[in-house]
Amino acid sequence: MKIMEVPPRYPNFEQTAIKKFWDSLKEGKLLATKCSECGKTEFPPKIVCTSCYSDKMEWIELPKRGRIYSFTEMHVVPTGFKPPLTVAVVELENGVRLFSYVVNARFEDLKVGDEVEIDFQEMNWYDYKKHPYFVFRKV
Amino acid sequence: MNDVAIVGAGTTKYGKHLDKSATDLAQLAVKEAIESAENISIDDFDGFVLSSQNPEILQKQGNSVNHFSEFLGIKAKFATRVEGACVSGSMGLITGYMAVKSGLVDLCLVVGVEKCYELPSSSDIMAAFSYVIDRDWEAAFGSNAPMGFAMFATRHMSIYGTKEEHLAMVAVKNRKFASKNPKAHFQKPITIEDVLNSRPISKPLKLLDCCPVSDGASAIILTRRELAKNYTDTPVYIKGIGQFLINENVISSISDLTEFTALKIAAREAYKRAKIEPKDVDVAEVHDCFTIAEILEIEALGFCNKGEGGKFVEEGETDLGGKIPVNTGGGLLSRGHPIGATGICQAGIIFEQLRGEAPKGRAVDAEIGLTQNLGGWGTSQAVIIYSR
Numbered sequence: 034m035k036i037m038e039v040p041p042r043y044p045n046f047e048q049t050a051i052k053k054f055w056d057s058l059k060e061g062k063l064l065a066t067k068c069s070e071c072g073k074t075e076f077p078p079k080i081v082c083t084s085c086y087s088d089k090m091e092w093i094e095l096p097k098r099g100r101i102y103s104f105t106e107m108h109v110v111p112t113g114f115k116p117p118l119t120v121a122v123v124e125l126e127n128g129v130r131l132f133s134y135v136v137n138a139r140f141e142d143l144k145v146g147d148e149v150e151i152d153f154q155e156m157n158w159y160d161y162k163k164h165p166y167f168v169f170r171k172v
Numbered sequence: 173m174n175d176v177a178i179v180g181a182g183t184t185k186y187g188k189h190l191d192k193s194a195t196d197l198a199q200l201a202v203k204e205a206i207e208s209a210e211n212i213s214i215d216d217f218d219g220f221v222l223s224s225q226n227p228e229i230l231q232k233q234g235n236s237v238n239h240f241s242e243f244l245g246i247k248a249k250f251a252t253r254v255e256g257a258c259v260s261g262s263m264g265l266i267t268g269y270m271a272v273k274s275g276l277v278d279l280c281l282v283v284g285v286e287k288c289y290e291l292p293s294s295s296d297i298m299a300a301f302s303y304v305i306d307r308d309w310e311a312a313f314g315s316n317a318p319m320g321f322a323m324f325a326t327r328h329m330s331i332y333g334t335k336e337e338h339l340a341m342v343a344v345k346n347r348k349f350a351s352k353n354p355k356a357h358f359q360k361p362i363t364i365e366d367v368l369n370s371r372p373i374s375k376p377l378k379l380l381d382c383c384p385v386s387d388g389a390s391a392i393i394l395t396r397r398e399l400a401k402n403y404t405d406t407p408v409y410i411k412g413i414g415q416f417l418i419n420e421n422v423i424s425s426i427s428d429l430t431e432f433t434a435l436k437i438a439a440r441e442a443y444k445r446a447k448i449e450p451k452d453v454d455v456a457e458v459h460d461c462f463t464i465a466e467i468l469e470i471e472a473l474g475f476c477n478k479g480e481g482g483k484f485v486e487e488g489e490t491d492l493g494g495k496i497p498v499n500t501g502g503g504l505l506s507r508g509h510p511i512g513a514t515g516i517c518q519a520g521i522i523f524e525q526l527r528g529e530a531p532k533g534r535a536v537d538a539e540i541g542l543t544q545n546l547g548g549w550g551t552s553q554a555v556i557i558y559s560r
Binding site for chain 1: 293294295296298299302308309310312313314315316318319322323324325326327330331371372373374375376377419422423424425426429
């Protein structure tokens, strides 16, 4: 028996206020929230704007291309993950930044500014179920 | 408002303490702090602040301020526990400072403790600490502390030309200081080649670019200026504090991965309150959880220009005889990092320096000292300035 691992959490993807975000991933769409009063785009999505505190948030689809802002390759990871794992912060064409795996490149293949596109794949989430999520693919 | 003085400090050795519990460690640190002052017994404290990051997960123990009071034998009219990941220690000091400054208490014990080596392996400990990372948007990827700081390193190296050798120089210098600190987790000197040849952890960071997880406890005794001389002839005064928290907890939310923006603000506040400038600081203990962090910190604290941290280290400016000796206690890299204790241990090292008690090989003739402690990806920062 494993004594300690990152324990499962059970986010209720069917009932969460940002259910639409998770549902859209299944359709190959990546969404963020945008405040319809002050115009601020939020990622991770939020139900209230962190800038003007309006609750009039609308969903927008994010661009599918961006550039590497920074990156690393993890070799030591918690119990339950298999290294090495290449991850990056990517800045999309509209300035929104995202964090995920780079699935087709190692550290040595990457540099800041490299172009990537958004792809979607099934990922093990910490409820130990597969969920669709977005990943990066170097162009 | 009262001026606040430090009149005592104590710390355990940092490392693996397989034979001691979290409360054992706390007792030993408090014993040393009490014995470093005069005329203090445990009954004299009327304030108690506990800084501990993770007892709920490491020890499966909640209600920690109550739990520790049993083993420390402390009664207090103000008691609280603070937690803010790796900056918990400085948050504890600032909480104690506010309690004394406001007149709520006269004599405040601030204790930081973390006991990690109850879990069987380092990946188990890493899993326990991955709780501090956003569970939905980061930890689900297997992320952990080296990941975020490696992101800063990659970007700083790309924009400013900082080299892996610069990072290694930080680790070598701090180990040299630790070799003169019998309480450090690691004391055996290392070379730049040792750092460069150590195994990758989160590229470009290697094993010797990373601080260890440690067991340990540290304690500080605070009182107001008028009472300080009852307890020591050589108190050290807290001249100013600065804290800043910025709402960029997820790595992709950080607006600039080449600097600690929150630290620039916290430092400005602390310098203003202490009525000093960066050049007035004689010795500093900074939060080198990873080598890149020390480079970002000496830049954000204003010891050198932005982007020039690597060069500043290379030129020996952070070593003895340089413009500003940094991490003369060995830093987190070598002294170790029992999370909740670190900020309090830093204060103890500056206390020792300003009282002229630091041993040869790491002693600085200092009138003004500074500690800097961070939480998260450097997005929660605390700076404390001290004087003789």
